[in-house]
Amino acid sequence: MRLVQITDCHLHADPAAKGRLGVPLRQLEAVIEAVNRERPDRVVVSGDISQDETAASYELAERTLSRLDAPWCWLPGNHDRTDLMTECRALPDELDLGDWRALLLDTQVRGREGGELGAERRAALEARLAGDDRPTLLFLHHPPVPIGTAWLDAIGLADAEAFWRVISLHRQVRAVCFGHVHQAFEGTRALDQHRVAVYGCPATSAQFLPGAATFALDEDAHPGYRVLDLAPGALETRVVRVAP
Template sequence: MRLVQITDAHLYADINARSRAGVPWRQFQQVLSAVADEQPDIVLFSGDISQDESAASYALAVQAMDTLPCPWYWLPGNHDQLALMTAERPLIEDVACGAWRLLLLNTRVEGKPFGELGNERLAALDEQLKSDDRPTMIVMHHPPVDVGAAWMDAIGLQDREAFWQLLSAYPQVRIILFGHAHQAYAQRHEISSHEIGVHEIGVYGCPAMADQFLPGAEYFAIDEASRPGYRVIDLEGIEWQTWVERVAV
C-alpha cells in the first residue's frame, strides 16, 4: 500500500501569480505529475491549499487533484477558508487503508497561524482510538513537535502536551504526518504510560509544494536552495518505509 503526502500549495485564483520563490500553480502541477508517477493508492493533502482565500483557488486544486489515479483526501491549514474549501469537497476524518486506519485531524484555529485541537477534538480523537485498535496513521497540518526553527515552533500545535498524553494510551498509533513547516522532518518519538509502557511513533514533516522554509532559522526565511516535494509512505503489514522526493521546477 503506497500513500503520498503533499502539502502547502498556497494557490491563487490567478494561475500566474507569484509567491516569494516561484509560481504556486506551476509548482503544484509539476509536483502532482510526479506524484501520479508514483502510482499511489491514496494521496493525502495536509493543508494550506489556498493563499488568497478564494473559491477559485479551491476549484483549481480539486480539478487538478481529480486527475490523480487514486482516492485523495484533504484537511485544512491555517491559511484555508473552511467554508470555501468544503464547498468544493468535504472533509473526511476517518479512512480505511488496507490493514491501517487514517485519521485526518483539523488543527486550524480561525484567524491564527498556530494550531490547536482543543478539548472537543481531543475527546473525539480519544473515542476514535478507543473504538478501534488497527494500526493508525494520524495526519494533521500543524507540527506536534519542534522542528528546530524558532519562529515555526512558536506557531505549531499549541496543545501538543495534551495530544501526546492522549496518544500514550494508544500504542496502535504508529505514524504522524504534518505539514505547515515547509520542510522535511523525520524522527522516531518515544512515549510511555504506566499501563502501556513505552512505544514509538514515527513523526514526519513534508516539503511544501510552494516555497520551502529555511531549516533551523530563528526568524522567517525562505530556503532558496531547496525544491518543492512530497513524501512517500509504503505500508507493509504494520511496518513502513518513508522518504521525501524533490521535484525540479
Template sequence: MRLIQITDCHLHADPEARSRVGFPLRQLQAVIEHARRQRPDILLVTGDVSEDETPLSYRHAVEAFSSLECPWFWLPGNHDLPQCMAEQREILDDIDLGDWRLLVLDTQVSGQPHGELGQAQLQTLAERLEEDDKPTLLAMHHPPVEVGSVWMDAIGLQDREALWQTLAAYGQVRAILFGHIHQAFASRHSLQEGEVAVYGCPSTTDQFLAGSPEFAIDEASRPGYRVIDLKGKTLTTWVERVNL
C-alpha cells in the same frame, strides 16, 4: 498501500500568481506529475491549499489533485477556509487504508497562524482510538513537536503536550503526518506504549530554511512530496524532490 502526501500549495485565483520565489500552481502541477510515477493508491493533502481563500483557488486545487486519478483527501491549514473547501470536496476524518487506519485532525485556529486541537477533539480522538486497535496514522496541519526553528515552533501546535498525553495509552498510533513547516522533517516521540514517528513534508511551493531562528526562504531547495508505503504493519517513507 502507497500514500502520497503533499502540502502547503498556497494557490491563488490567478493561475499565474507568484509566490515569493515561484509560481504555486505550476509547481503543484509539476509535483503531481512527478508523483504520478509513484503509482499512489491515495493522495493526502495536509493543508494550506489556498493562499487567497478564494473559491477559484480551491477549484484549481481540485482539478490538480483529481488529475492524479486516485482517491484523495484533504484537511485545512491556517490559511484555508474549511467551508469553502467542503463545498468543493468533503473533509473526512476517518479513512480506511486496508490494514491501516488514517485519522484526520483539524488544528486550525481561525485567524491565527498557530494550531490547536482543543479538549473536545482530543476526547473524540481517544474515543475513536478505543474503537479499533489496528495500526493508525494521524494527519494534521501543524507540527506536534518542535522542529528546531524558533519562529516556526512559536506557531506550531500549542496543545501538543495534551495530544501526547492522549496518545500515551494507544500503542496503535504509529506515525503522525503534518504540513505547515515547508520542509522535510523526521523525528520520533517516545511514549509508554512505544515510539511514534513524526514526519513533516516539503511544500509544493516555497521551502522554508530549516533551523533558521527567523523566517527565511530556502532558495536552494526544491518543491517535493512524501511517499508512505504501508505493508502489513510496516511503514516505510521517504521524500521526493521535483526539478522545475
C-alpha cells in the same frame, strides 16, 4: 498500500500568480506529475491549500488535484477556509487503508497561524482510537513537536502535550504526519509504552530554511512530497523532491 502526502500548495485565484519562489500552480502541477509516477493508492493533502482564501482558489485546487491518478482528500491549514473547501469537496476524518487506517485531524484556529485541537477534538480523537486497534497514521497540519526552526516552533500545535497524552494510551499509532513547515523532517516522540515516528513534508510551493531563527526561504530546495509505504506491521517512508 502506498500513501502519498502533499502539502502547502498556497494557490491563488489567478493561476498565473507568483508565490514567494515561483508560481504555486506550476509547482503543484509538477508535483502531481511526479506523484502519479509513484502509482499511489491514496493521496492526502495536509493543509494550506489556498493563499488568498478565495472560492476560486479552491476551485482551481480541486480541478488540479483531480489530475491525480489516485483518490485524494484534503484537510485544512491555518490559511484555509473550511467552508469554501467543503463547497468543493468533503473533508473526511478517516481513511480505511486495509490493514492500516489514517485519521485526519483539524487543528485550525481561525485568525491564528498556530494550531490547536482543543478539548472537544481531543476527546473525539480518543474515541476514534479506542474503537479500532489497527496500525494508525495521524495527519494534521500543525507540527506537534519542535522541529528546530524557532519561528515555526512558535506557531506549531499549542496543545501538543495534551495531544501526546491521548496518543500515549494507544500503541497502534505508528506515525504522525504534518505540513505547515515547508521542509522535510523526521523524528520520534518517546511515550511511556511506545515510540511514535513524526514526519514533516516539503511544500509543493516555496520551502522554508531549516534551523532559521526568523522567517527565511530555502532558495536551494525544490518542492516535494512524502511517500509512505504500508505493509502489515511495517512502514517505510521517503521524501522526493521535484526539480523545476
